[in-house]
Amino acid sequence: MSFNFEKKLDNELHRLAFLLICWLDEARWETEKLGIGWDDPACQSLNSHEKGLAHWITYITDMQMRADLVWERGLPIFAELVHEYTTTSIL
16 A cells, blocks of 8 residues: 555645634634624714614725724714615615
């Protein structure tokens, strides 16, 4: 029986790729687990529909810059905009 170095190397590369992807995924979503931004008073005053809209706007925005900045700084701003939009009589 011979030892297959290519298969061993291939399996090790797959394992390392999987570990790297897991690490990247955890790092990407770590800030959301902390609830960054949601503690802001502007966010706490939202109803459930407004929270959904503010979350969606923030989510699509964080594809363009660092997620922690968008959720910490952007979410409260989006929350105020959403609340203003849903409560004005202009609608």
